[in-house]
Structure formats: structure tokens, C-alpha cells
Amino acid sequence: MNKLFKVKHLNNQYYILRHGQSKANVLGLIVSQPKNALNKFGLTPIGRKQVVKSISRVKLLLNDPIIYSSDFLRTKQTAQIAQKILKVKKITLTPLLRERNFGQLELTSHVNYPKVWVYDRQSPRLHGHGAESVAEVIKRLIKLIGRLEKKYQGRKILLVSHGDPLKILRGVFKGLKNPFVRRIKEIAVAQFIRLSLSSKN
Numbered sequence: 182m183n184k185l186f187k188v189k190h191l192n193n194q195y196y197i198l199r200h201g202q203s204k205a206n207v208l209g210l211i212v213s214q215p216k217n218a219l220n221k222f223g224l225t226p227i228g229r230k231q232v233v234k235s236i237s238r239v240k241l242l243l244n245d246p247i248i249y250s251s252d253f254l255r256t257k258q259t260a261q262i263a264q265k266i267l268k269v270k271k272i273t274l275t276p277l278l279r280e281r282n283f284g285q286l287e288l289t290s291h292v293n294y295p296k297v298w299v300y301d302r303q304s305p306r307l308h309g310h311g312a313e314s315v316a317e318v319i320k321r322l323i324k325l326i327g328r329l330e331k332k333y334q335g336r337k338i339l340l341v342s343h344g345d346p347l348k349i350l351r352g353v354f355k356g357l358k359n360p361f362v363r364r365i366k367e368i369a370v371a372q373f374i375r376l377s378l379s380s381k382n
Contacts, residue, residue: 189378193329193333195338195354196243198235198259198263200259201231201235203255204222204223205218206228210288211290211293212287218255231370232259235372236266242375245337247273247339260272278325279343281346344368354377356378
């Protein structure tokens with residue numbers, strides 16, 4: 182595990198938010214690559230309402246936050262809604278928070294997710310069906326946290342991302358030796374969670 186997560190205290194408090202219901206969710210499609218997700222498959226009207234409801238419930242907790250978001254359309258739109266409700270001046274878009282790339286399964290049915298997860302059970306370094314490995318996702322997420330720790334002190338930081346990356350990040354914060362996504366409870370669309378460091382494995 183990266184040394185960053187062996188410390189007992191971080192400089193900032195981190196919160197995560199999964200995007201609201203997207204058109205890809207409704208169609209039951211895996212949309213994980215920039216060519217398809219940067220400008221297509223945004224939020225549905227229901228998804229927008231989900232985000233408004235979620236952020237409105239916790240806005241008192243997020244006084245003067247910093248918002249970083251995946252640059253995919255569905256997460257960018259989610260972050261923009263949060264930005265408006267929380268009255269934040271700007272959001273920062275970053276590819277480090279993008280959806281896990283599911284390789285050859287792109288634009289296929291979401292019932293195919295388990296075909297990659299079966300490899301995850303064997304090792305976080307495997308690339309089932311050409312998908313981005315869990316280890317690779319961890320590397321980019323830790324890279325982002327490291328940058329934020331150097332740049333900010335005592336701030337509340339909201340990270341807007343996708344299901345698998347956020348579950349993996351929760352695993353890292355929980356101190357899991359192998360933060361395999363299936364060991365972490367499913368994160369619902371528009372779900373908001375406060376992250377806390379833990380040494381438990």
C-alpha cells in the first residue's frame with residue numbers, strides 16, 4: 182500500500198459523490214472510455230434530481246468545499262449541480278477520477294461487469310478483457326490525493342467520480358491490503374460518503 186495511507190492523519194477531509202443516473206445506466210451499457218463518455222451519455226432528468234437531493238441534504242457539512250471531478254459528461258454535470266448548490270466558484274476536472282476503463286467490454290451490456298471482476302478476485306494487477314486493473318486505478322487515485330495533500334491544508338474536498346473508482350478508493354482509505362471492489366459495499370448513483378482513514382484489513 183502507498184505510504185500516504187499509512188499515516189494516521191491527512192491534511193484535508195475527503196468526501197466522495199457518485200454521479201447521478203446517466204443515460205448509460207438507463208440503457209444498461211458500459212461506457213468507460215473518453216471517446217464515448219466525454220461528450221455523451223450525460224445525466225437523465227432523474228439523475229439530476231438525485232444529485233440535487235443528495236447534495237441538498239449534506240450542504241451544511243460541505244461549507245466552502247473544493248470540488249474535483251472526472252471529466253466525463255455524467256460526472257461533470259453532477260459536479261456542476263453540486264457547484265451551484267454549494268456556491269463554489271469553480272470545479273476542477275481531472276482524468277485521474279475517470280471511470281475504470283473496461284477495455285473490450287466498452288458499449289456492451291452492464292451484465293458483463295462480472296467478467297472483469299472475476300479477474301479482480303485473483304489479483305488487483307490482472308487485466309481481464311483488456312480492462313484497467315484495480316492496481317492501475319489505485320495508482321491514479323493515490324496520485325490525485327497526493328497532489329491535493331500538497332496543495333491544500335484543512336480543506337473539505339469533494340471528489341465526483343464513478344462506481345468502481347470510488348469503491349476502490351474507499352478500500353484504500355479503509356486500509357485493505359487488496360482493496361478489491363467487491364469487498365466494498367455498492368455505491369448507489371448520487372450517493373455521498375465521507376471518507377475516513379482506517380488501519381483495519
